[in-house]
Amino acid sequence: MPDRSKQELREALRQRDQFFTLSLELFCRVDLDGRLLQVNAAFEQLFSYSEKQLVGHHYSKLVLEDDQPLIDAAIEQIKGGQRIHALEARARDAQGGIHWVEINAGLGTEAVIYVVARDITQRKRDMQRLHILERSIESSVNGVIISEADHPDLPIIYVNSAFESITGYSRQEVLGRNCRFLQGPDTDAVARTIIRRGIAEKRYTHTALCNYRKDGTLFWNDLHISPVLDESGEVSHFIGVQNDISTQRAYESRLEHNATHDSLTGLPNRALLEERLQQCYHHARHHVGSVALLYIDLDDFKSINDSLGHELGDQILVEVASRLVKQVRSNDTVARCGGDEFAILLVDPGDVPLIVERLLANVARPYWVEQSEMHLTASIGIALDSNGVTKPSHLIQQADQAKSQAKRQGRNTFQWYTEGLNKRVSGRVRLRNALQHAIDQQQFELHYQPQIQDTSGRILGFEALIRWHHPERGYILPAEFIGLAEDTGQIIPMSEWVLRTACRDNVRLNALGFEEYVMAVNVSPMQFQRANFVTGIVDTLKQTGLAAPLLELELTENILMESTTKAIEILQMLRRLGISIALDDFGTGFSSLSYLKYLPIDKIKIDRSFIREVISDHRDAAIVQGIISMANQLQLKVLAEGVETQAHYAYLSKKMCDIYQGYYFARPMPIDELITFLHENEAANQLQQQDQNDSASSQTLLLLDDEPNILRSLNRTLRREGYRILATTSPHEAFQLLATQEVHVIISDQRMPEMSGTEFLKRVKQLHPQAIQIVLSGYTDLKTVTAAINEGAIYKFLTKPWDDEELRLVVKQAFREAALLKVRM
Numbered sequence: 125m126p127d128r129s130k131q132e133l134r135e136a137l138r139q140r141d142q143f144f145t146l147s148l149e150l151f152c153r154v155d156l157d158g159r160l161l162q163v164n165a166a167f168e169q170l171f172s173y174s175e176k177q178l179v180g181h182h183y184s185k186l187v188l189e190d191d192q193p194l195i196d197a198a199i200e201q202i203k204g205g206q207r208i209h210a211l212e213a214r215a216r217d218a219q220g221g222i223h224w225v226e227i228n229a230g231l232g233t234e235a236v237i238y239v240v241a242r243d244i245t246q247r248k249r250d251m252q253r254l255h256i257l258e259r260s261i262e263s264s265v266n267g268v269i270i271s272e273a274d275h276p277d278l279p280i281i282y283v284n285s286a287f288e289s290i291t292g293y294s295r296q297e298v299l300g301r302n303c304r305f306l307q308g309p310d311t312d313a314v315a316r317t318i319i320r321r322g323i324a325e326k327r328y329t330h331t332a333l334c335n336y337r338k339d340g341t342l343f344w345n346d347l348h349i350s351p352v353l354d355e356s357g358e359v360s361h362f363i364g365v366q367n368d369i370s371t372q373r374a375y376e377s378r379l380e381h382n383a384t385h386d387s388l389t390g391l392p393n394r395a396l397l398e399e400r401l402q403q404c405y406h407h408a409r410h411h412v413g414s415v416a417l418l419y420i421d422l423d424d425f426k427s428i429n430d431s432l433g434h435e436l437g438d439q440i441l442v443e444v445a446s447r448l449v450k451q452v453r454s455n456d457t458v459a460r461c462g463g464d465e466f467a468i469l470l471v472d473p474g475d476v477p478l479i480v481e482r483l484l485a486n487v488a489r490p491y492w493v494e495q496s497e498m499h500l501t502a503s504i505g506i507a508l509d510s511n512g513v514t515k516p517s518h519l520i521q522q523a524d525q526a527k528s529q530a531k532r533q534g535r536n537t538f539q540w541y542t543e544g545l546n547k548r549v550s551g552r553v554r555l556r557n558a559l560q561h562a563i564d565q566q567q568f569e570l571h572y573q574p575q576i577q578d579t580s581g582r583i584l585g586f587e588a589l590i591r592w593h594h595p596e597r598g599y600i601l602p603a604e605f606i607g608l609a610e611d612t613g614q615i616i617p618m619s620e621w622v623l624r625t626a627c628r629d630n631v632r633l634n635a636l637g638f639e640e641y642v643m644a645v646n647v648s649p650m651q652f653q654r655a656n657f658v659t660g661i662v663d664t665l666k667q668t669g670l671a672a673p674l675l676e677l678e679l680t681e682n683i684l685m686e687s688t689t690k691a692i693e694i695l696q697m698l699r700r701l702g703i704s705i706a707l708d709d710f711g712t713g714f715s716s717l718s719y720l721k722y723l724p725i726d727k728i729k730i731d732r733s734f735i736r737e738v739i740s741d742h743r744d745a746a747i748v749q750g751i752i753s754m755a756n757q758l759q760l761k762v763l764a765e766g767v768e769t770q771a772h773y774a775y776l777s778k779k780m781c782d783i784y785q786g787y788y789f790a791r792p793m794p795i796d797e798l799i800t801f802l803h804e805n806e807a808a809n810q811l812q813q814q815d816q817n818d819s820a821s822s823q824t825l826l827l828l829d830d831e832p833n834i835l836r837s838l839n840r841t842l843r844r845e846g847y848r849i850l851a852t853t854s855p856h857e858a859f860q861l862l863a864t865q866e867v868h869v870i871i872s873d874q875r876m877p878e879m880s881g882t883e884f885l886k887r888v889k890q891l892h893p894q895a896i897q898i899v900l901s902g903y904t905d906l907k908t909v910t911a912a913i914n915e916g917a918i919y920k921f922l923t924k925p926w927d928d929e930e931l932r933l934v935v936k937q938a939f940r941e942a943a944l945l946k947v948r949m
């Protein structure tokens with residue numbers, strides 16, 4: 125070889141070595157057995173071995189055992205004349221660090237393998253990371269969408285499987301499209317704008333919007349959109365992460381619904397009603413009267429609930445709710461305010477009474493519960509916003525007040541709210557406070573009214589009647605405060621006090637040596653319904669020492685009708701203890717008579733409203749007669765309340781009434797007055813008894829009439845009573861008789877030739893003031909009567925022809941009066 129060529133060859137080799145040495149790629153030469161022959165600097169550097177430490181060593185000094193079969197196979201291929209391209213294997217450096225290398229190799233001319241390799245550890249790591257990211261995106265439960273930002277329509281270039289399962293669209297169906305195909309008519313315009321702006325401004329955006337699945341169903345998409353920047357910082361893509369929050373939304377709206385709706389009927393509750401009312405005020409401030417509020421309360425629903433059970437009670441409430449809703453327009457609000465109370469907000473109501481009538485009629489239609497027919501009514505209160513109300517709760521309150529008024533007016537009716545009603549309600553609030561003060565200050569007293577046995581006139585017992593001794597107003601009657609106390613619950617402490625005091629006072633009467641009297645105490649509905657009612661009574665009897673048979677409880681029909689079975693059980697318990705039961709105000713309760721036979725009671729008290737006109741109104745007379753006959757059949761005692769006159773008494777005793785109570789005998793009186801009354805009564809009884817014992821004739825009656833026939837007839841009527849009767853046709857002779865005999869009662873004619881009856885009695889009054897005088901006149905002209913009354917001498921004025929029974933009673937009373945007079949003198 126010429127020198128020049130040698131020189132050129134040396135130069136080429138030097139350049140190749142330099143290239144070999146300086147190259148950043150890993151170079152090495154390996155013999156066909158896999159032993160290293162030469163490595164370059166990059167190789168030394170990567171593996172931290174010097175060329176000396178490597179040359180002559182088998183490649184397995186570096187390549188991991190797992191990858192060695194790959195290298196062996198590659199060597200075999202090379203030996204067969206093939207080239208190896210991009211074979212990846214792992215090798216360990218001197219410090220034990222692992223490197224991924226990509227190997228290219230081929231056979232050189234001198235049976236040496238030339239290897240060019242590259243350290244791809246970083247690339248491998250990056251790829252692995254990408255792989256993990258992709259796997260995590262794929263396995264994410266959130267839908268992921270990547271769209272291209274360069275393209276104006278932002279076409280989708282990637283969606284994950286979660287997107288497919290949320291939307292129902294496959295990857296192929298959505299690639300290349302803009303995401304907006306998921307939107308629909310209900311998609312909120314605000315949410316769309318938020319997305320549009322976020323994309324235009326290339327920033328992170330978050331919103332929730334309703335989207336549609338492939339099958340057309342709606343879902344709530346909680347969407348986060350983030351821009352993706354390329355190396356130059358430009359937005360190359362948008363990545364959207366979507367979350368199906370339909371269930372959460374449904375739950376939230378259910379929660380919201382529950383917070384504003386009644387769970388049983390599904391109607392708005394009171395809070396939502398107030399909100400709607402507030403909205404109405406807001407919109408309708410311009411014209412008054414545009415809103416009406418109806419407050420509806422079902423009448424006696426409690427008894428239905430108690431008798432049918434709550435489940436069926438609930439069914440009825442649901443039915444009522446549906447009937448109410450059907451009667452109003454869709455922009456009106458029907459709300460359930462709790463229990464059996466509903467309210468309706470009528471917007472631009474028009475003819476309110478017409479609507480209310482319709483509501484009442486519909487509530488009153490029969491209900492079918494377990495194959496039986498049930499009836500129900502409602503009371504409705506109406507308030508209009510024309511009353512200058514500015515707060516929803518006030519309007520509701522006004523309608524509520526009007527409803528209570530409707531209830532008091534007999535139910536199944538409606539009532540408008542008025543200022544007068546408001547005043548009454550404020551009055552009630554004041555009264556309630558005053559009543560509380562009275563309870564705290566013990567301003568109550570008990571007055572006792574005697575109850576009299578029929579023929580004997582004997583006192584059987586008393587009714588305890590509460591009085592409020594107001595420091596300024598004096599005595600206030602129960603009619604003014606019992607009803608309110610019942611509504612407010614204040615009746616409970618009052619009733620306990622009444623029972624205790626009445627029992628204690630009866631024990632006191634006993635201790636004073638009077639005969640045993642029965643004390644009748646009124647029981648209030650609320651008191652009766654308390655769980656501890658019977659034990660409370662037993663405790664009071666124990667504490668006061670009153671024997672149970674000396675206590676009578678007066679209950680009204682209405683109390684017993686509330687829950688008949690339970691009431692019967694309670695009454696039976698009381699009767700077993702020895703306490704007697706009277707049914708008060710009988711005839712006023714409109715209740716069915718058929719239940720009477722089941723009630724364990726002892727006595728019926730005919731309400732005084734029937735007694736007032738009993739002698740002049742044939743209807744009252746018929747009712748009283750009916751009650752007495754029925755009571756007789758049921759072997760119950762009958763007490764007539766409100767016996768005010770002698771005529772009442774005479775009439776009722778003819779009708780076989782057993783017991784009497786009324787002003788005719790005595791008014792209710794405080795305990796001290798009662799004690800005096802009882803003493804007087806005892807004394808009179810004793811005298812009467814003594815007189816009767818002395819001789820039947822000790823009660824002397826003088827009859828004076830100028831007509832002998834009248835005298836005979838009077839004699840006949842009164843003879844059977846056992847009086848000693850003196851009779852004369854002349855006033856003169858009468859004076860003589862009076863002078864010689866003790867006369868207790870005189871019956872005188874008015875018109876006599878010798879002297880007028882009035883004149884005669886006036887003179888007798890002066891001479892014999894202890895004699896009780898009765899005028900019996902055929903002339904009832906005003907002059908005669910007033911003259912007789914003005915003379916003040918007479919006890920009674922009777923007319924001819926007389927009623928025998930009445931006459932007998934008057935005379936009997938007169939003798940009683942004469943006896944009392946004698947005690948007082």
Ligand SMILES: Nc1nc2c(ncn2[C@@H]2O[C@@H]3COP(=O)(O)O[C@H]4[C@@H](O)[C@H](n5cnc6c(=O)[nH]c(N)nc65)O[C@@H]4COP(=O)(O)O[C@H]3[C@H]2O)c(=O)[nH]1
Nearest residue numbers: 589590601602603622646647648766767768785786787792
């Ligand atoms: N016009 C007239 N009235 C007569 C006559 N005789 C009695 N009265 C009155 O009739 C009422 C009889 O009591 P009541 O029917 O149980 O009716 C009672 C009773 O329902 C209730 N009440 C009274 N005290 C109590 C009590 O302590 N507790 C409860 N829960 N209620 C009571 O208040 C009602 C009214 O009581 P009072 O005003 O005391 O009225 C009493 C009595 O004063 C009469 O000849 N003519």
